[in-house]
Structure formats: structure tokens, C-alpha cells
Amino acid sequence: MAKEFVGGQAVMEGVMMRFRDWLSIAVRTPKGNIVVKTHKWWTLGKRWQKLKFIRGFFVLLETLVNGIKALNYSAKVAFEEESGEELSAGAILLSMSLAIGFAVLLFVILPHLLSFLLNKIGMAGNLHSLSFHLWDGLFKLILFLGYILAISLIPDIKRVFEYHGAEHKTIYAFENSLELTYDNIKQFSRLHPRCGTSFLLFVLAISVFIFALIIPIFLNLFNFQNTWLRHLFTLILKIILMIPISGIAYEVIKLAGQKEHTWWCKVLCLPGLFFQFITTKEPDAKQIEVAVAALKGALEKGNYAS
Template identity: 30%
Template sequence: MSGKRRVKVLGGRAGYNYVSFTGEKYQALSQLKNGKITTETKVNREDKKITIILSNIPFVRSFSMVFELLIEHWRRFIVAAIVLILMELLFIGRSNSIFLYTIPINNLEMLLGLLVIAGLIIKISPIGKYHGAEHMTVSTYESGLNLTLENVRRQPRVHKDCGTSLAVSIVLCFSILSLILDDSVYVFLLAWSIGYELWRGEPKVIWSLILVIGKVTQYLLFTSKPQNRHLIVAIEALKRLEEKELEN
């Protein structure tokens, strides 16, 4: 796997015991289970017509991504909704036997709190190690180096294209808009739309700042130092993706 690369890696993802990479035609997912690595490759699903239409409309296309994520990860959204409801009951509702008084908290504090909690959960779980391994492996590949443990270990565990930068972009937009407009869910939707456009367009000056904050956030919260087994899983996934893409 040396020389000029002919495969374009469009995205990557890490989970509790797996790493997956997506190419132009296929997706490869490798997972470690019972001490063995298994890899599954599948054809990328076609975008729905409504998604294609929405994706071409500025400031609206951000919601096409939400639509896709809701379909693909509906279970996770249910869990997130339950967490939000519990936080609402604990921190915003009436005082109860646990607290002597209610803790005032606005939507920005809630958003930052959720981001930190999610990051800490990822950080201390295997997801953080697989996430770091995903970044290190794709960085090795993009640099044109052989996908060996030695080469991958030298790479940073943060990546410029990580979705964390999108989250940072949205939070920054929400912070600014909250100072101008009312603190409401509509402000969050507007921040989501503008933040997505910043993430997609990457305007030079603004994006440089967002990227720095995003990388720091990745390092501190959303990744942790992977061990060899995490790196091997990520390497296997990317190798299988390359093989499959080059076969067709």
C-alpha cells in the first residue's frame, strides 16, 4: 500500500469496538470481538430524493444531514432525548428532594454541558481510543505512507475533518446569536444552519479559529491514546476499503 493513492476516503467513524471508513462506492467496518477482528464491506446506500434536493439549498441543506442521521441512528437519538428529558427534570424543573433549590441554566449552558458529558463518556470508554486510531490511520493514508503500526503510531490523534469541528462551529454560532436574540430553540436551529455552512465552506479566517478549537476539543474530550489493538482494527478497515474500491 505505497505510492500514489487511488481511493478517496470520504469519512470515518468509531464505535465501542469498531472503526469504519467510507469511500466513494463502499463502506468497510472492522470490529474486535472475542479477540478476533472481523470486517464487513457493503455498498453505500443511495441518497433519498428529498435529501438530494435539500443538499443543494444553502442554509437548508444542514437539515438534510439531520434527516439522514435520524434514519440511520434513530436508537441513539432516542437515548439522547431521554438524557435531555432527565436533565430538564433535574436542573430546570421544580426543586425536589435531591436539590434544595433549582439551578438556573440556559440553553447555551445546557449545550456545553451535553458536549462535555458526551466527550467525557467517549474519552474514558474504548470509543475514544478507536476514534483516535481512526484519525491516525486516515492521516497515515493521506500522507501516502504504508499502513504499518509504526507509521500509524507517529500520527496525531486529531484530524482536521473530524465532525467535532462542526459541533464547535455550531456552539460558537449559538453563543454569538444568544447574545443578540432570545435564548430559544429557534436560535439553536439558526446556529445549526449557519454553523453547518461555515463547516462546509471553511472560510479562511473564521475556520482557522474553529479548527484550532476543534482540535483541542478532540484531543481533550473526544479521543484518547489508542493501543495496538485499536490501531490494528482501524488499519484493517482502511485496507479492506481500499481493496474493495480498487476491485471495481
């Protein structure tokens, strides 16, 4: 029987867990109660799930939609806002557009401009060279690290990182077929190889090689004479290439989950685990209790047979 995986995400004062086609959100209220909400995982359909090296992009879109809805719900519960209506399709689309736009600006356009400036002062090659894309990747890494360190200073985000640690520890206990008690869960590491942090780092690393390989081919094919037009075309191409890049990164993460005990997989996952020292913090017993409630809700709805 194939090993079944559980996915998760930290939210405001809580945790979202996914098992099969169901997700469960558990949130601690200001009064100390745990509120659990379960519903079907929003999906784009099943057909694309068999398309290797492409399906990762659709998984990313699904995760964004479900994640935004979970964050919105958790914020309402955590801060005792009126429940009101769930986010409309338009509101979700706007939130996704803003999130993607910010990511493109910070991790695509800005690194490219910085690499372009280095090219102008003779420290990097042109768009056809490997050095340009290596600098581009280095700037992405620095900006990514700086962004994570900056938001980790926000008290509410620090709490989210603690729930992130609780999510990982609880999933580890489940994957090791242990009873979901505090004593069983607390012994596990807060670092997990299938974490979204690792996914983002794989995207970054893979993009360096894909850009260095593909972009010169297209530039030679179209042969733009205008410098600014050439760079604009390159930026658009980089955004389009994120579809196969995210797909490849997803397959790497999926493989890491299946081969996590092999030496080469452990080496491959080291950078992502290192970054998780920042994006996760040690949780307390109450935070683990919330993570357990979320996982049990997802398992129950997903008809898990222990």
C-alpha cells in the first residue's frame, strides 16, 4: 500500500491540515477554545494531476487559493471578528494577484535589475552568460533570506512560525504511526523535508540553471537590438518559465518525501532545512494541541483507517 502524506500550513493562531481531498483548520480563540472547521480542498480538477513536471504549478495555485481562504478564516476567529461571508472569488483573485505581483517584483524584477547594474560596472556578464544568472540567483537568495528575517521580527508572524513548528512535529508523529499525544509529538524535529520553504529554495536553484539554458536560446532566436526591449522580453520569459520550474521543484519535493532516508536526499534537503530554522520555532503544548485538532479533523473527514 502506498504511503499517504499529510500536508499542512500554519495560519493565524492555528494550523491547517490536508488529508486526501479534505482540509481542516483549527484555531485557538482569545478565550482559549479551539475552533475546528473542515471542508473539501478546492481543486482545479483531477485531469492535470497526471501531468508530471507541469502539475506542480497547478498544485501551487490550489495551495494559494486554499491558503488565502484559511488565513482569512483564522484571522476572523483569532481576533473574534464577525464571521460574515467567506471570501468571494473576486476577493481571492485580488489577494492572489497582489501576492504574486509582490513576489514577482521582489524575486524576479529586482534581482534582474541588480544583476543588470553589475553588468554595467563590469562585474557580471550579459544576458547570454552564466554569471548574469548566477548573480541573479544570489540576489534572489539574499532577498529571500532578508524578507524571512524581517517578517520574523513581527510578533504575530513569530507566533505563526511556532504553529509552523507544531504542524511539522505533529505530521512527523502521524508519519511514524504514533498516538497523537504531546509527549510523542514534542520529541520530533520542527524541520521537515517536504516543507514549502524547501519548495521555494528548489524553485530558486532550478531557476538559475533553466534561465541560463533557455534564455540565451530565445534571445538568439528573436535577436532584439534594443537593450531595454531585450531585458523586458527576458523578464516576461522568466515569469512564463516559472510554470515548468515550479513543476520540476514539486517533483523534487515529492521525491524527497518518498526517499527521505537516503543519503543523497538528506544532502539535497539540507538548504531547505537550514531555512526552516528561521521559518519554524519550537511550539508549546497548547500550539501542538491545536495542530493535533487540525490533523484529526482532516483524517476523520478523509476516512483514514489507522
